[in-house]
Amino acid sequence: MTNDPLRIGKYTFQSRLIVGSGKYKDFAETRAALDASGAEMITVAVRRVNITDPARENLLDYIDLERTTILPNTAGCYTVDECVRTARLARAAGINDLVKVEVIGDDKTLFPDAEATLEATRILVKEGFTCLPYTNDDPIMARKLADAGAAAVMPLAAPIGSGLGVCNPYNLRIILEQATVPIIVDAGVGTASDATVVMELGADGVLMNTAIAGAREPIAMARAMRLGVEAGRLAYRAGRIPRKLYATASSPLEGVVR
């Protein structure tokens, strides 16, 4: 039970929680939340340097790259070209070949553009990237992405930053049942019990950012998420009891003093 690693391509993790690095008040808080979460992988975005006011400090200066794997994303990309270009820029940073493939289809829902995500994944897999595409909770797309060579598939629980929790557990169950690669539920988690639900369904991992960074106390929430993910994983492996409509006594029926 203690040795239950998550394997994604050639990478191995002991923690099944992946955290984002956006929306923290400063890099020190980002690092403290990362430590409290126990996560071994953290997402980052690729952005233009602010030329008029170049930052003195870089996020990477705050992350222990020996024990933390960087997962660059293509957030903000709306086309296949933007996504592929951003992934190449990320890889040229020289850290690794991982990429969270993200092609957004609409700025209000931030739902992924499934068609573009699939095409970008095909291109990036061919170029040797270890691809983790962000996708809708659609079993057909999940299968196509795995078939395209994705190292893991990342369906959403709910819209990015919404905190709604798992909106369609039935679709996630179908995705998990047919999975040929790890399934990481990415986006939509609001609190620790949401993360537990995700893991109890049998997801291989969960990725979140706003649920931690947007909490009143991000570092405390990071720890809550760590425990929630661990609890859900343990419960999944332990095997829950079936749901029954009527009661079953826990104490012996014989020998009651009357």
Next chain:
Amino acid sequence: MEIRLNGEPYTCGDQTTVETLLAALNLNPERVVVEHNRTLLERGQSLARHLSAGDEVEIVTLVGGG
């Protein structure tokens, strides 16, 4: 001469290279990635490339994000 740097006009000396541009901007080459006229400069590739008027240069870095 004028180039386009991260989508904006930027004035620099005629002998500017990618390397001297990064130095002028006080940027650590280890922490940024550069595209010169849409050509990605891979790690270890020479930054001694000369820039010409009208060139497009993108300088990106990794930032916080989900």
